[in-house]
Amino acid sequence: MSAIDEAMTSGSVVRTGRWLCLGGATLGGIGLLGWVSGTMALTTLGQGQPLMMPNTALALLLIGSAGAARHRDDVGATQRTLSVLAALVVLGIGIGTLAEYWFGVDLRIDHLLVRNQTIGIARPSPLTALALSCLATALLLFDVRATARVRPSEWFVLCAALMAFVGITGFMLGVAPLYRLTRVPIIGLSLPAAISLLLTSTGLLLERPTAGIMRLVTSPSPGSIQLRRLVLPAVGVPVLLGLVVTRFSAAER
Structure with a gap:
């Protein structure tokens, strides 16, 4: 494969990654629209299934958009700054939600978008919060050690992708305990959220096809x-x- 062909192939992979991130952001935007408009059908893919929580929808919209904005390593300072700010917001939502579960406290972050809700009813699931935290951390470290054999951000992206894959597999196989907890006041990981997480995770990996682990995957060897x-x-x-x-x-x- 010539250098020109390799560059064209790499460019198409990067564009695919960007579109996947935008797809993940779109699912988050649809879920957020469902909460704002009161159309709960937009927050789930099936009756009786867990809903995409409002903070989850916002975080998915932000992290997917931020990932799409970083599709090139030479993006402008404005795009880079906005993506970092979005990642920090998502990280705050993820870490804050995990802290609520761990310490049994209510930090009121679940009521930022939806008012008059019972405590915990609009709270993202622990699995969702952990996956969002991983993606946000990955985006903050996105170009750290860019030429290393294994980039730090890839480990966080792979962890988020694995959690999303486990959630989707749980839905497919009907294994409710994989995505639903009964001892805490949550509904669980929703299928749209799991799909969005997987799309964004895959997109972030594809946006750097010639670096880290992805270099082994996309190599012509x-x-x-x-x-x-x-x-x-x-x-x-x-x-x-x-x-x-x-x-x-x-x-x-």
């Missing part, structure tokens, strides 16, 4: 080509098998 061919089957086949087994088990009851 035979090993990288084999990795790209195997990663989707390695992830998807076990989930599909679990889905089939779950459906057969449910049908036999």
Whole structure:
């Protein structure tokens, strides 16, 4: 592959990453619109499923937009500053929510967007708060050690992606304990939030295709080509098998 072809391929990967981040932000914006307009159907994908909480929707909108703004490493100072501010807000929401659960206190951050709510009813789930904190931290460290073999931000993005994937898998397999807790006043990780987290996480990884771990994934070397061919089957086949087994088990009851 020539240098020109490699640059064009890298550019298309970066654009894909940006669009994925915008997709994650869009889902957050739709959820936020649902709370503002009182249309709860916009905050979930199914009746009886957990809702996307207002702080979650705001954080997803901010972190997705901030990620899209950092699609290039040479963005202007204004875009960089705005993305950092957005990441700090999201980090505050995530850490504050985790502190509320850990210490059993009400910091009133759950009532910033929605008033007259019962304490905790509009609070993001711990899994959501932790994933948002990871993404916000990743964005703050996005270009730290940019030429290193493993970038610090990638570890946080991968953690957030794993949590989102676990949540989506829980919905697919009908394993409620993976995304819903009953001992604390929360509804749980919503499916739109999990999808948004996964989109933004994937987008952030793709926006730096020639750095860190992603360099191994996007490289034209035979090993990288084999990795790209195997990663989707390695992830998807076990989930599909679990889905089939779950459906057969449910049908036999």
